[in-house]
Amino acid sequence: MDRFNFNSPGLVNLLVSQSSQTIDLGCSEVPKPASKRKWTTKEDVVLISAWLNTSKDPIVSNEQKAGTFWRRIEEYVNASPLLIGSIPREWSQCKQRWGRVNEQVCKFFGSHEAALKEQASGQNENDVMKAAHDIFFNDYLVKFSMEHCWRELRFDQKWRSHSFSKDGAKEKRKEPAEEVPVDQDVRPPGVKASKAAKRKKHTNEAAFDQIESILAAKNTISKQKILDRLLAKTEATLSPQEVSLKNKLISEML
Structure with missing residues (x-):
């Protein structure tokens, strides 16, 4: 019986390595999935x-x-x-x-x-x-x-x-609940505790006032950009909604 010659160029070698990423059998190659970027x-x-x-x-x-x-x-x-x-x-x-x-x-x-x-x-x-x-x-x-x-x-x-x-x-954030006995008297805060609470409240209010000022400034800048974009267009190209918005912004900026 004649033995097969695996080195013959006319045969397809199916003993491909497992490390190969693609197998070319005359068809288009199957690409390896791309990693997440x-x-x-x-x-x-x-x-x-x-x-x-x-x-x-x-x-x-x-x-x-x-x-x-x-x-x-x-x-x-x-x-x-x-x-x-x-x-x-x-x-x-x-x-x-x-x-x-x-x-x-x-x-x-x-x-x-x-x-x-x-x-x-x-x-x-x-x-x-x-x-x-x-x-x-x-x-x-x-x-x-x-x-x-x-x-x-x-x-x-x-x-x-x-x-x-x-x-x-x-x-x-979840905070543990505090159990307070029903018959326990609640003492008013001392003078030092009251002053400390007032100072803390004042600090937080100042911080929030600063945040509000920044937000107001950013809102004004945003409105100005929108108005500039609308003013750059001709009246004929503006829709009724855009004309109404432009007039509203102009009145607010005055």
Whole structure:
């Protein structure tokens, strides 16, 4: 009986190595699945800017469908001059990443608020941030790695109202309940305790007043940008809604 010659060029060698990534049998090669690409800090910042600008657009924000909304964000991200040379992102990737960013930043927002309430006299912003990170880790057992996202969103009123009222993503820290006996007399706070409470309240009010001032300034800048865009158009190209918005903004700016 003739033996097969496995070295013959006319036969297909099926004894391929298991380490091969593709098998070429005259058909097109099957590529190895690409690994998941991490988001960079620069991409996160551009994504946040895209979400804020797209959701703030007064002309289309309430009229755009979810698919259209995220495709607009995809175009914004991929057209950003900050990401020249980067691999384009798909709208589904943007949506998934934003969900992660929004969730984590909302949680850290609660941790930072708790750290502000616990801020002692003499502590600065760095001390508060360290305490906020510690609170976040104690509550969720992971380190907060999106501080750059939190700094982009912390003062934005649009994000705050959307995330904390509509999405309900803000989570309050759980504190152990204190049991107070029914017959126990509650003594009024002493003079020192009252003064300390007043000083703490005054400090927090000053901080919140500063935040409100920053938010008001950003709101004014945003309105001015919208007005500039509308003024750049001719009257013939403006829709009735745009004309109404332009007149409203002009009256507010006067």
